[in-house]
Amino acid sequence: xEANTYILTFPGTGSSIKAEALLTAAGVIxxxxxxxxxxxxxxxxxxxxxxDKLGAARAVLEDGGIETVVYRKESTVNEYIxxx
Numbered sequence: 001x002e003a004n005t006y007i008l009t010f011p012g013t014g015s016s017i018k019a020e021a022l023l024t025a026a027g028v029i030x031x032x033x034x035x036x037x038x039x040x041x042x043x044x045x046x047x048x049x050x051x052d053k054l055g056a057a058r059a060v061l062e063d064g065g066i067e068t069v070v071y072r073k074e075s076t077v078n079e080y081i082x083x084x
């Protein structure tokens with residue numbers, strides 16, 4: 001996973017599935033992944049987007065009423081920084 005990757009977490013599985021559908025329909029194709037062990041928030045499913053797609057992803061999710069918490073992949077090790 002690249003260092004300019006952002007991880008989006010969700011409070012429940014239904015939210016993560018709806019988020020993936022909304023993002024895909026908007027042309028922001030997220031990567032679906034299990035929640036990294038270093039992140040202790042949300043359900044077990046996370047979405048990843050590259051930095052250049054983060055703004056668009058957040059706008060789509062806000063418009064869709066999807067609650068999310070965003071983490072930034074800090075380096076090649078298993079380290080994540082809370083963004084929101």
